[in-house]
Amino acid sequence: MLAQVVVDVPTRQTNQPYTYAIPEELRQYVVVGMRVVVPFGQGARKVQGFVVGLLTTDLNGFDGELKAISQILDLYPIVNAELLKLSDWLANWTFSFRISILQAMLPNVMRAKYTRYLQLVDEVDDEILYGIFHGQERIIFDENTLTATSLAQLAKLRRNKQVVVTYEVTSKAKVKTESGIQTSLSFEQLEDIKLGLRANAKQQNKLLSYLQTLEPGEVVSQHQLRDRLALSNAVINTAVRQGWASKQPIEIYRQPSKTIVQPDQPKVLHSQQAKALQKIKAASGTPTTFLLEGVTGSGKTEVYLQAIDYELQHGKTALMLVPEISLTPQMMHRVKKRFGTKVAVLHSGLSAGERFDEWRRIERREATVVIGARSAIFAPLENIGIIIMDEEHEASYKQDENPRYHARDVAKWRSAYYNAPLILGSATPSLESRARAQKGVYQLLMLTERINQQALPEVKLIDLRQKIMHAKEQSVADELLVAIKERMAQHEQSVLLLNRRGFSSFVMCRDCGLVVQCPNCDIGLTLHMDTKTLKCHYCGHEEAIPTQCPNCRSKAIKYYGTGTQKVEIELQKLLPTARVIRMDLDTTSKKGAHEKLLKAFGNHEADILLGTQMIAKGLDFPDVTLVGVLNADTGLGIPDFRASERTFQLLTQVAGRAGRADKPGTVFIQTYNPTHYAIKMAQAHDYEKFYRYEMQIRHLAKYAPYYFTIKIQASHADERTAALMMTKIGQWLRQRLTAEVTILGPTPRSIARIKNRFYYQIILKYQNVPIVEQVMQELQLIAQANSRNGMQLIIDREPLNFM
DNA sequence: AGCACGCCGACT
DNA sequence: GTCGGCGTGCTC
Numbered sequence: 001m002l003a004q005v006v007v008d009v010p011t012r013q014t015n016q017p018y019t020y021a022i023p024e025e026l027r028q029y030v031v032v033g034m035r036v037v038v039p040f041g042q043g044a045r046k047v048q049g050f051v052v053g054l055l056t057t058d059l060n061g062f063d064g065e066l067k068a069i070s071q072i073l074d075l076y077p078i079v080n081a082e083l084l085k086l087s088d089w090l091a092n093w094t095f096s097f098r099i100s101i102l103q104a105m106l107p108n109v110m111r112a113k114y115t116r117y118l119q120l121v122d123e124v125d126d127e128i129l130y131g132i133f134h135g136q137e138r139i140i141f142d143e144n145t146l147t148a149t150s151l152a153q154l155a156k157l158r159r160n161k162q163v164v165v166t167y168e169v170t171s172k173a174k175v176k177t178e179s180g181i182q183t184s185l186s187f188e189q190l191e192d193i194k195l196g197l198r199a200n201a202k203q204q205n206k207l208l209s210y211l212q213t214l215e216p217g218e219v220v221s222q223h224q225l226r227d228r229l230a231l232s233n234a235v236i237n238t239a240v241r242q243g244w245a246s247k248q249p250i251e252i253y254r255q256p257s258k259t260i261v262q263p264d265q266p267k268v269l270h271s272q273q274a275k276a277l278q279k280i281k282a283a284s285g286t287p288t289t290f291l292l293e294g295v296t297g298s299g300k301t302e303v304y305l306q307a308i309d310y311e312l313q314h315g316k317t318a319l320m321l322v323p324e325i326s327l328t329p330q331m332m333h334r335v336k337k338r339f340g341t342k343v344a345v346l347h348s349g350l351s352a353g354e355r356f357d358e359w360r361r362i363e364r365r366e367a368t369v370v371i372g373a374r375s376a377i378f379a380p381l382e383n384i385g386i387i388i389m390d391e392e393h394e395a396s397y398k399q400d401e402n403p404r405y406h407a408r409d410v411a412k413w414r415s416a417y418y419n420a421p422l423i424l425g426s427a428t429p430s431l432e433s434r435a436r437a438q439k440g441v442y443q444l445l446m447l448t449e450r451i452n453q454q455a456l457p458e459v460k461l462i463d464l465r466q467k468i469m470h471a472k473e474q475s476v477a478d479e480l481l482v483a484i485k486e487r488m489a490q491h492e493q494s495v496l497l498l499n500r501r502g503f504s505s506f507v508m509c510r511d512c513g514l515v516v517q518c519p520n521c522d523i524g525l526t527l528h529m530d531t532k533t534l535k536c537h538y539c540g541h542e543e544a545i546p547t548q549c550p551n552c553r554s555k556a557i558k559y560y561g562t563g564t565q566k567v568e569i570e571l572q573k574l575l576p577t578a579r580v581i582r583m584d585l586d587t588t589s590k591k592g593a594h595e596k597l598l599k600a601f602g603n604h605e606a607d608i609l610l611g612t613q614m615i616a617k618g619l620d621f622p623d624v625t626l627v628g629v630l631n632a633d634t635g636l637g638i639p640d641f642r643a644s645e646r647t648f649q650l651l652t653q654v655a656g657r658a659g660r661a662d663k664p665g666t667v668f669i670q671t672y673n674p675t676h677y678a679i680k681m682a683q684a685h686d687y688e689k690f691y692r693y694e695m696q697i698r699h700l701a702k703y704a705p706y707y708f709t710i711k712i713q714a715s716h717a718d719e720r721t722a723a724l725m726m727t728k729i730g731q732w733l734r735q736r737l738t739a740e741v742t743i744l745g746p747t748p749r750s751i752a753r754i755k756n757r758f759y760y761q762i763i764l765k766y767q768n769v770p771i772v773e774q775v776m777q778e779l780q781l782i783a784q785a786n787s788r789n790g791m792q793l794i795i796d797r798e799p800l801n802f803m
Numbered sequence: 804a805g806c807a808c809g810c811c812g813a814c815t
Numbered sequence: 816g817t818c819g820g821c822g823t824g825c826t827c
Contacts, residue, residue, distance in 0.1 A: 013824090018827035
């Protein structure tokens with residue numbers, strides 16, 4: 001018996017299964033989908049691998065000597081047949097390595113950790129034995145253990161074969177346990193002990209009586225025993241010491257949320273909701289993709305929950321994806337209320353251990369409903385009956401590091417595999433999805449009415465060109481201030497959106513015009529008042545605020561542009577009685593901070609919630625009747641063909657926060673472009689009109705959804721090397737590809753340097769040109785060949801970020 | 804990724 | 816002669 005193993009060496013040349021012998025003692029344990037440790041390469045370095053197949057004899061043409069699997073890391077398969085097949089497809093689709101996909105599918109703790117050791121194999125002199133090895137035969141070998149001088153000595157020792165370097169694979173995945181108590185004594189034996197106790201040993205008597213009630217072999221948790229019998233640990237420990245009972249670890253789950261939720265019942269649907277649900281139910285057992293286009297407040301979530309319930313009742317499981325940012329406690333609560341302990345939640349707020357435990361609950365089929373952000377699309381559910389992707393247009397569904405997958409593509413694949421309907425839901429669908437619904441590839445379900453027939457909020461534009469606000473350095477217009485005051489008088493709340501954190505966006509010398517730049521990136525630094533520093537939002541560089549210009553020594557340093565911190569101070573000045581909560585990356589970076597701030601706002605501990613785009617989604621507060629957008633234009637200036645779409649989506653979403661209950665809402669949008677179609681159509685709440693208009697633009701400009709795009713990006717510490725590489729690739733592509741493929745570039749990225757690396761890119765646009773796939777595979781080989789000298793090449797299918 | 808091998812200039 | 820730096824090829 002032989003095993004096909006994908007090894008943990010993410011390179012193009014090793015992106016294939018290797019054949020290993022299975023030692024006799026492991027023969028009955030090794031199965032497909034299990035993690036193993038194998039020797040790989042010279043020196044038989046140990047690496048982690050995944051068994052992806054078993055063979056009997058044929059070696060796939062390999063005629064060398066086989067090595068054997070060293071050990072197994074799991075006792076059962078942790079990647080099932082479906083996910084294994086998916087990993088194969090997704091690796092090809094995203095131009096990434098199979099091992100990277102397999103790693104991405106599993107909780108972080110299951111990724112291999114390697115420890116490097118130095119081992120003595122021959123006699124060495126005492127200076128080395130004690131100086132480097134501290135008298136031991138084996139030491140951990142990392143950057144800290146050796147100084148530069150001993151490193152030179154070491155090279156010599158290695159050449160002389162006096163020491164060897166070895167690697168060991170360790171799994172970080174730890175099962176959490178608590179201590180449990182059991183007894184191996186019989187009822188009668190315990191009775192005898194009780195009789196022998198001193199009369200004042202009341203507690204021991206109580207404990208022994210309890211132990212008598214246990215079934216043979218039954219283990220009770222120590223803390224439960226303590227609580228139930230009101231005992232101290234000392235009593236239990238004495239019993240253990242006497243041999244009356246023994247300790248036994250019990251496996252437990254880390255509980256991410258201990259709050260007990262009250263179950264609720266399905267709500268009554270309005271007629272459009274009921275019709276949509278009917279169609280979804282009718283498609284049960286088929287791989288149908290639906291686009292559920294529903295205005296904010298139309299009750300999409302209730303449709304999802306009832307559709308999930310339907311599949312659960314038929315013995316199936318369900319997967320629901322939401323963007324990370326809207327995976328709020330409110331949302332989790334809502335799902336848990338309906339499905340109780342069947343729900344597993346996967347999101348970034350969990351610790352690595354908690355995530356692992358939720359994953360195990362799914363894998364053991366204890367949880368049948370999974371709700372989570374992007375990576376939850378790989379949840380090890382079996383027998384999936386329905387997949388839901390809420391806010392399907394959200395860019396966070398695409399991972400912007402390797403492997404660059406889009407959760408929507410994975411969702412479609414799994415939907416096809418399980419014959420399960422896929423529901424893409426949004427108030428503002430991506431043009432790609434909306435166009436597919438138009439063509440009939442997806443079934444379009446529309447929800448145009450809101451629950452309780454609420455009117456959509458009135459949206460007013462404030463034309464900043466007409467204002468003299470900049471002269472006064474005021475970032476909130478007077479009519480918006482008046483409106484906020486009115487809400488405060490009525491004990492209602494306001495939400496203000498400003499899509500820029502920090503205090504001001506750049507710092508400039510008024511005498512010489514110098515803008516203070518990041519030393520590592522080609523971008524201006526942002527002023528942060530709370531830390532009294534200038535920060536780079538790309539690499540995290542931080543420096544003191546200069547008191548004089550570093551160029552001309554002038555003291556006329558001035559802050560330009562507005563960030564959330566500045567508006568917060570401004571509001572305190574203009575509305576001294578207003579209580580403001582600021583929510584941005586700076587105030588929510590600590591674990592649980594996000595939740596705490598929202599809870600405080602929900603409890604009316606503030607009148608105004610001021611924040612970046614993270615406040616636009618998912619939050620639902622009944623007393624918010626006013627929404628203000630302070631800078632609707634920032635998104636429009638970005639060099640990206642989706643700039644209008646993003647602006648429209650953001651404005652529509654944030655507008656949806658106003659007036660959800662019985663109170664009508666009002667929205668103010670401050671803009672320098674009041675005639676821009678994205679802003680006008682967001683004002684009119686007219687997605688369909690926006691869709692038709694934007695489609696024309698995309699058609700003319702040859703962009704999605706009419707064309708596919710691939711971004712090829714090279715980066716290098718040396719600018720000329722990066723530029724040269726891309727010029728060569730550009731020439732090569734023009735030779736290899738027909739004129740049907742548009743090749744844009746190479747051009748420097750809009751921020752050409754980030755973290756001291758220079759970026760150049762090429763964009764490919766094409767419709768149905770099969771050769772593109774093959775050319776991209778060839779390009780990967782070029783990328784691999786050049787990776788040695790610090791060149792990084794990225795191939796990104798359907799990039800969402802052109803910056 | 805990490806290791807060996809081979810080529811080539813520099814040094815005891 | 817041989818030490819050590821770097822480019823290249825290979826890993827069941």
